[in-house]
Amino acid sequence: MDNNTVVIALGGNALGKNGAEQKEAVAKTAKVIVDLAEEGLNLVITHGNGPQVGMIQNAMDNLAMIQSEYGQTALPASVAMSQGYIGIDLQNAIKYELYSRNIDKKVSTILSQVEVDKEDEAFLNPTKPIGRFLTREEAEKKEADGIKCMEDAGRGYRIVVASPMPKKIRELQTIKTLLEAGHIVITCGGGGIPVIDDYGKLSGVSAVIDKDNASSLLAKELNADLLIILTAVEKAAINFGKENQEWLSDLTVEQAEEYIKQGQFAKGSMLPKIEAAIRFAESGEGRRTLITQLEKAAAGIAGETGTVIYK
Numbered sequence: 001m002d003n004n005t006v007v008i009a010l011g012g013n014a015l016g017k018n019g020a021e022q023k024e025a026v027a028k029t030a031k032v033i034v035d036l037a038e039e040g041l042n043l044v045i046t047h048g049n050g051p052q053v054g055m056i057q058n059a060m061d062n063l064a065m066i067q068s069e070y071g072q073t074a075l076p077a078s079v080a081m082s083q084g085y086i087g088i089d090l091q092n093a094i095k096y097e098l099y100s101r102n103i104d105k106k107v108s109t110i111l112s113q114v115e116v117d118k119e120d121e122a123f124l125n126p127t128k129p130i131g132r133f134l135t136r137e138e139a140e141k142k143e144a145d146g147i148k149c150m151e152d153a154g155r156g157y158r159i160v161v162a163s164p165m166p167k168k169i170r171e172l173q174t175i176k177t178l179l180e181a182g183h184i185v186i187t188c189g190g191g192g193i194p195v196i197d198d199y200g201k202l203s204g205v206s207a208v209i210d211k212d213n214a215s216s217l218l219a220k221e222l223n224a225d226l227l228i229i230l231t232a233v234e235k236a237a238i239n240f241g242k243e244n245q246e247w248l249s250d251l252t253v254e255q256a257e258e259y260i261k262q263g264q265f266a267k268g269s270m271l272p273k274i275e276a277a278i279r280f281a282e283s284g285e286g287r288r289t290l291i292t293q294l295e296k297a298a299a300g301i302a303g304e305t306g307t308v309i310y311k
């Protein structure tokens with residue numbers, strides 16, 4: 001891939017919280033994506049799925065309770081459903097934006113599986129929040145039913161599931177082929193469908209991979225120079241939310257590691273983004289990550305805002 005390839009990871013606010021919100025949010029997101037495509041960038045779009053995969057799993061669990069013939073739905077199947085549910089709205093919103101601007105460009109969504117290590121310690125220690133926010137009472141009730149919940153970065157409680165590290169993107173060659181053919185590619189949604197390879201047989205495992213980690217791996221494998229993580233804040237900060245908060249513009253890997261040691265980035269929200277950015281910077285020369293808001297993406301690329309993490 002050439003250096004015009006950029007991987008863009010979309011966070012929750014680029015997607016909305018339900019079907020109607022999603023359609024509205026992706027219409028806005030599509031405008032930003034097509035602006036960047038018009039700049040001549042080859043774009044690969046990844047997205048989160050925490051709220052959506054929790055919603056789908058909850059719906060499937062309720063269905064199984066009401067009508068037992070449907071049986072239980074495994075979490076990786078819900079991840080696959082979330083890729084389709086989000087991918088199709090995103091794809092159609094981008095297609096419509098391209099059509100409105102009279103741009104002849106294809107958009108594809110690739111259902112993607114990401115291999116994880118079945119011995120990953122993350123399976124013993126679930127940390128990935130999914131689904132909606134719960135009150136403390138709701139979380140305590142779920143815990144009593146054997147469902148692990150955790151406080152999520154000061155925003156309430158959520159169900160947590162295992163989140164192993166992504167090791168290998170199985171559909172990488174397909175992604176490269178479509179990129180080379182000029183498509184905007186949506187892939188690795190929700191971090192990818194987590195699988196293990198058992199002598200050639202791929203089996204889904206109960207987990208949700210962090211989409212920032214999967215995006216960092218994807219950007220590395222595509223030999224991209226730039227990973228853009230779009231989220232709800234314009235920049236990462238130290239002393240976030242406190243009186244002495246300081247927004248960060250340039251951040252070297254060494255500074256980022258020092259701030260991590262100080263506990264400056266909340267687990268389950270900003271920390272995985274910074275860690276994914278460090279991993280990407282360390283994977284090859286000149287690789288950098290921009291963390292900013294959707295609306296600031298173009299300004300961020302121009303070096304006017306956002307937090308840039310580099311080696």
Ligand SMILES: Nc1ncnc2c1ncn2[C@@H]1O[C@H](COP(=O)(O)OP(=O)(O)O)[C@@H](O)[C@H]1O
Binds near residue numbers: 231235239240269
């Ligand atoms: N040090 C920090 N600097 C900036 N934001 C932080 C920091 N620590 C925690 N956050 C929170 O992390 C959020 C981004 O994480 P999250 O909402 O999980 O991401 P996503 O957009 O991928 O869904 C921000 O909106 C902010 O509330």
Ligand SMILES: NC(=O)OP(=O)(O)O
Binds near residue numbers: 048051
């Ligand atoms: N899979 C994933 O990381 O989703 P969120 O970004 O929505 O947490």
